[in-house]
Amino acid sequence: MGKTIAEKIFDSHRVDSPSEDIHVLNLDAAFCHEITTPIAINNLVSKGKDRVFDPLKIKAVIDHVTPAKDSNTAMQGKILRDWARRHDIKDFFDIGRNGVCHAIFPEKGFVRPGFTIIMGDSHTCTHGAFGAFAAGIGTTDLEVGILKGVCVFHTPVTIKINIAGRMPEGVYAKDVILSIIGRIGVNGATNKIIEFAGPVVDKMDMEERMTLCNMAVEAGATCGICNPDMTTVKYLWEFIKDEYSTKKAALEAFEKYAADSDALYDDVIECDVNNLEPQVTFGYKPDNVKPVKEMEGTPIDQVYIGSCTNGRINDLRVAAKILKGRKISNLVRGIVSPATPKIYSQAMEEGIIKIFMDAGFCVTNPTCGACLGMSNGVLADGEVCASTTNRNFNGRMGKGGMVYLMSPATAAASAIAGHITNSELYKG
Amino acid sequence: MKNFSGKVLFLDRSDINTDEIIPARYLTEISKEALKPYLLEDLNLEELIPGQDVDGKSIIITRANFGCGSSREHAPWALEVNGINLVIAESFARIFRQNMFNCGMMAVELPPETIEHIFTVFGGRETFVETDFKESKFTIKTQGKKEDIFYSISDFDRALVKAGGWLEYADSKY
Numbered sequence: 001m002g003k004t005i006a007e008k009i010f011d012s013h014r015v016d017s018p019s020e021d022i023h024v025l026n027l028d029a030a031f032c033h034e035i036t037t038p039i040a041i042n043n044l045v046s047k048g049k050d051r052v053f054d055p056l057k058i059k060a061v062i063d064h065v066t067p068a069k070d071s072n073t074a075m076q077g078k079i080l081r082d083w084a085r086r087h088d089i090k091d092f093f094d095i096g097r098n099g100v101c102h103a104i105f106p107e108k109g110f111v112r113p114g115f116t117i118i119m120g121d122s123h124t125c126t127h128g129a130f131g132a133f134a135a136g137i138g139t140t141d142l143e144v145g146i147l148k149g150v151c152v153f154h155t156p157v158t159i160k161i162n163i164a165g166r167m168p169e170g171v172y173a174k175d176v177i178l179s180i181i182g183r184i185g186v187n188g189a190t191n192k193i194i195e196f197a198g199p200v201v202d203k204m205d206m207e208e209r210m211t212l213c214n215m216a217v218e219a220g221a222t223c224g225i226c227n228p229d230m231t232t233v234k235y236l237w238e239f240i241k242d243e244y245s246t247k248k249a250a251l252e253a254f255e256k257y258a259a260d261s262d263a264l265y266d267d268v269i270e271c272d273v274n275n276l277e278p279q280v281t282f283g284y285k286p287d288n289v290k291p292v293k294e295m296e297g298t299p300i301d302q303v304y305i306g307s308c309t310n311g312r313i314n315d316l317r318v319a320a321k322i323l324k325g326r327k328i329s330n331l332v333r334g335i336v337s338p339a340t341p342k343i344y345s346q347a348m349e350e351g352i353i354k355i356f357m358d359a360g361f362c363v364t365n366p367t368c369g370a371c372l373g374m375s376n377g378v379l380a381d382g383e384v385c386a387s388t389t390n391r392n393f394n395g396r397m398g399k400g401g402m403v404y405l406m407s408p409a410t411a412a413a414s415a416i417a418g419h420i421t422n423s424e425l426y427k428g
Numbered sequence: 429m430k431n432f433s434g435k436v437l438f439l440d441r442s443d444i445n446t447d448e449i450i451p452a453r454y455l456t457e458i459s460k461e462a463l464k465p466y467l468l469e470d471l472n473l474e475e476l477i478p479g480q481d482v483d484g485k486s487i488i489i490t491r492a493n494f495g496c497g498s499s500r501e502h503a504p505w506a507l508e509v510n511g512i513n514l515v516i517a518e519s520f521a522r523i524f525r526q527n528m529f530n531c532g533m534m535a536v537e538l539p540p541e542t543i544e545h546i547f548t549v550f551g552g553r554e555t556f557v558e559t560d561f562k563e564s565k566f567t568i569k570t571q572g573k574k575e576d577i578f579y580s581i582s583d584f585d586r587a588l589v590k591a592g593g594w595l596e597y598a599d600s601k602y
Contacts, residue, residue: 138501138527
């Protein structure tokens with residue numbers, strides 16, 4: 001019988017199975033940020049267990065609130081920073097070199113097909129784009145991960161979503177994943193893994209696959225995951241070229257983690273994108289999704305382009321193409337947060353930052369920023385944001401605020417219009 | 429082992445998320461105790477006054493997919509510092525459920541029809557649950573009514589509750 005991607009990864013990492021459905025896996029990486037890690041560090045210290053299983057397999061970043069905004073967040077940063085120094089964690093990214101965790105860690109080549117990765121962040125599922133099993137966990141799991149290099153999971157049950165058809169112009173990976181969440185619901189994949197497959201995924205670049213996998217958790221999934229292929233190899237090549245003689249050799253090594261054609265799935269969902277239109281959320285749940293045209297004219301106060309979902313270079317390029325030579329509405333505040341310093345500097349070189357600024361956007365440093373209303377870009381009670389982020393929960397971007405999730409193209413077009421609108425209006 | 433008995437807070441909605449349990453703006457706190465006043469602050473439910481209604485409650489009974497959203501263990505902690513160590517629901521989001529047992533707390537699933545029955549019979553009344561951990565049994569009581577409901581959790585989850593959490597368990601084993 002064939003195996004799914006996750007089954008293969010579980011089989012190669014299992015160290016124990018304390019009961020039938022429970023698997024303790026060895027970790028290839030534990031990622032850390034300054035919101036969920038400091039409490040883990042303090043707990044370990046207070047229990048006399050201030051150790052790390054392998055400083056080379058721990059990667060840490062300050063990304064949620066940076067620069068620090070107050071004494072509490074300064075202390076969170078300090079605890080992480082001191083800990084990274086104390087344990088000789090070389091891959092620690094502090095201000096000036098920091099970026100959104102789920103953008104900067106892949107960019108640095110820390111994610112490989114077949115890896116097991118945990119992080120105290122629900123959007124860790126993003127890294128499944130590389131054919132890795134990557135899962136968000138809480139602080140206690142993180143403590144154990146840091147200390148022992150293991151984590152516990154239930155038997156992986158996988159839903160396969162086959163995405164077929166031709167992506168219409170103006171429709172992006174974000175629209176695809178929003179439509180999928182709208183269809184299966186916020187509880188549609190709870191305790192399961194979503195394997196994204198099919199010709200559309202095969203054609204997607206790594207950034208698009210990351211956008212898909214990033215939002216798998218919004219359907220409840222443990223991880224979103226894509227088959228590793230030549231696109232994966234090419235993205236990682238600069239980091240792996242000393243390990244493999246050729247790209248083909250790397251592909252052969254990675255393909256052992258690809259799903260078998262006779263793998264068994266809990267469910268297989270067919271998704272045709274031929275007639276897919278740009279999507280947007282309404283309400284306070286990510287499965288409240290409808291076509292943008294049905295929300296046309298909805299007033300907005302703020303537009304936010306950034307985050308681990310859509311703050312990468314291609315996202316900025318798409319938005320800049322729409323914004324070029326135009327001004328955003330006087331009724332709207334525009335904020336863009338390039339997700340990493342590399343993306344920021346690439347956007348500068350390509351003139352994208354200037355386009356954003358000329359259009360009237362505020363360009364912030366790389367940070368999680370407005371997405372979760374912890375640092376900048378917080379909404380006032382009753383305000384509305386058109387956002388390229390991943391969560392529209394009540395209060396997410398500030399108490400009493402409302403967030404509409406959408407693609408960078410729709411967000412840019414809406415910034416110009418001053419209300420939710422389709423990017424079709426601002427073509428060329 | 430923690431206390432799993434006491435007065436019930438009913439939350440009659442599915443998909444109550446972690447931002448509703450404890451909003452992100454309080455994640456800059458670095459002690460669990462500091463979360464205490466903010467439990468359920470952003471949860472808009474008819475007839476719920478978060479600060480007030482949480483007081484004196486030890487158990488939450490709710491519907492499906494409780495704790496969806498973020499990975500923040502601040503959600504169980506915010507419950508814990510308010511004296512709530514047990515949530516009974518139709519189903520839970522994975523990370524939240526794991527976080528509960530990792531902290532030596534309990535997230536117990538009951539079939540939808542049982543939850544519906546509990547809401548019908550006990551919802552809106554002052555209700556108490558007594559948990560018999562050994563027998564895996566809840567005794568639900570309100571004035572003039574009393575019912576026994578058996579639950580099941582895995583041996584592993586049971587071991588975590590007994591050990592006081594996953595760190596203690598894992599450190600002795602791996």
